[in-house]
Amino acid sequence: MKTVLTNCTIIDCTGKPPTENMNVIIEGNGITQLKPGIYEQGKDDEKRVFDLEGGYVLPGLWNVHAHLGDLIPDPKHLLETESAIDYAIRAGRNAMDAIRVGVTGIRVLGEDHFADVAWKRAFDSGVFVGPRLFVCGRAISATGGHGHGTLGAVEVDGPYEMRKAVREQLKHGADQIKLMVTGGVMTAGEGMQESQLLQDEIEAATVIAHLKGKRVAVHAWGTEGVKAAIRGGVDCIEHGLLDAESVAMMVDRDVFYVPTLRPTQDKDFLLGIGMPEFMIEKLRGSAQIHLEAFQKALKAGVKICCGSDSNPVGETTLIEIEQLVRAGMTRMDALVSATRTSADLCGMLEELGTVEVGKLADLIVVAADPLEDISNIRKLKMVLKGGNLVETRKPEELANFRELFLS
Numbered sequence: 001m002k003t004v005l006t007n008c009t010i011i012d013c014t015g016k017p018p019t020e021n022m023n024v025i026i027e028g029n030g031i032t033q034l035k036p037g038i039y040e041q042g043k044d045d046e047k048r049v050f051d052l053e054g055g056y057v058l059p060g061l062w063n064v065h066a067h068l069g070d071l072i073p074d075p076k077h078l079l080e081t082e083s084a085i086d087y088a089i090r091a092g093r094n095a096m097d098a099i100r101v102g103v104t105g106i107r108v109l110g111e112d113h114f115a116d117v118a119w120k121r122a123f124d125s126g127v128f129v130g131p132r133l134f135v136c137g138r139a140i141s142a143t144g145g146h147g148h149g150t151l152g153a154v155e156v157d158g159p160y161e162m163r164k165a166v167r168e169q170l171k172h173g174a175d176q177i178k179l180m181v182t183g184g185v186m187t188a189g190e191g192m193q194e195s196q197l198l199q200d201e202i203e204a205a206t207v208i209a210h211l212k213g214k215r216v217a218v219h220a221w222g223t224e225g226v227k228a229a230i231r232g233g234v235d236c237i238e239h240g241l242l243d244a245e246s247v248a249m250m251v252d253r254d255v256f257y258v259p260t261l262r263p264t265q266d267k268d269f270l271l272g273i274g275m276p277e278f279m280i281e282k283l284r285g286s287a288q289i290h291l292e293a294f295q296k297a298l299k300a301g302v303k304i305c306c307g308s309d310s311n312p313v314g315e316t317t318l319i320e321i322e323q324l325v326r327a328g329m330t331r332m333d334a335l336v337s338a339t340r341t342s343a344d345l346c347g348m349l350e351e352l353g354t355v356e357v358g359k360l361a362d363l364i365v366v367a368a369d370p371l372e373d374i375s376n377i378r379k380l381k382m383v384l385k386g387g388n389l390v391e392t393r394k395p396e397e398l399a400n401f402r403e404l405f406l407s
Contacts (some may be wrong), residue, residue, distance in 0.1 A: 006039040008052040012355040029030035029386035060104025060362035062342035065307025071094040088115040097315035102364040110139030112152030137169035141180035145196040159204035191199040202232030215235040242293035306338035
């Protein structure tokens with residue numbers, strides 16, 4: 001069965017201007033034609049045709065810094081008390097909610113119990129309908145370092161333990177490796193500028209990962225930790241209180257950047273409802289330098305991707321895209337960040353991330369132009385994954401994720 005999306009404007013997220021009065025022809029799971037004009041269906045055509053009434057077709061959205069099972073705040077203390085099965089169910093629900101709002105790709109940067117790997121396999125095999133997951137297994141930190149005791153982080157000391165931990169994640173099916181190089185917001189008793197993993201430990205991780213053709217992403221707020229990570233050969237910086245030197249290093253070495261603006265720039269998040277005071281102080285104290293770091297990277301041409309580092313993933317992906325625009329990106333660049341560049345980070349640019357012939361038909365349709373108002377990404381009409389329609393309506397009997405777990 002062929003699928004035709006007609007009477008639409010295509011924002012292909014290659015950076016080219018939109019094209020109006022178009023038809024998207026989908027055969028199987030891929031895009032086979034992009035044709036202008038009025039679509040005329042022949043008598044013998046076995047096609048389903050959707051008149052989009054002037055709607056806008058874009059690639060499916062991505063969030064490339066997510067923790068499906070994390071809870072901030074965690075008022076019911078679930079992370080301390082729930083079983084591995086309960087944790088995994090909640091993580092899967094989070095992902096399935098995300099695709100209903102148009103998030104078709106998620107890079108998961110650290111989960112307990114290898115829940116991310118299990119859900120990736122479930123979605124890939126069609127057991128459930130969900131986004132495409134690109135997983136890291138368990139994050140790796142220094143003993144007592146950032147993330148210890150949460151989301152199953154592996155604690156290591158020295159390059160030998162690091163090599164073993166990386167190999168363990170790869171054995172379980174990790175697509176990328178996640179390192180905790182510096183301190184951060186969510187762990188008590190440490191500063192955000194505090195370096196934790198050492199140079200030889202970082203290098204040990206990148207060597208092993210790169211031998212398998214896998215990329216390494218690093219949690220790194222601290223400026224000196226960012227530079228150590230780049231010298232160690234990593235592929236992507238998460239968060240990043242960048243200075244001019246670290247930005248230049250990222251450009252020179254073609255390192256991706258996922259700024260995760262939402263936690264420091266979103267006023268609702270900064271209110272810190274239900275969050276410990278030490279977290280609130282860190283977020284408020286870093287907000288301006290984080291914004292300036294993002295703007296330095298943007299001006300220099302660093303490859304910037306979209307990741308929210310907060311939950312629910314679907315809701316916060318849309319907020320993050322809006323934050324990218326508020327922080328200085330053009331609307332088009334924000335859309336490219338949340339599609340093409342994020343697919344590139346996950347090694348999927350030949351198949352995903354743009355609306356082009358030959359690409360998989362992971363698409364969204366919105367009713368109004370997001371290049372006029374970026375919040376129009378919320379006016380969702382349709383989601384397709386691999387050419388198949390995704391049900392976007394929330395079932396009436398389905399409980400609200402935020403009410404269940406975050407309040």
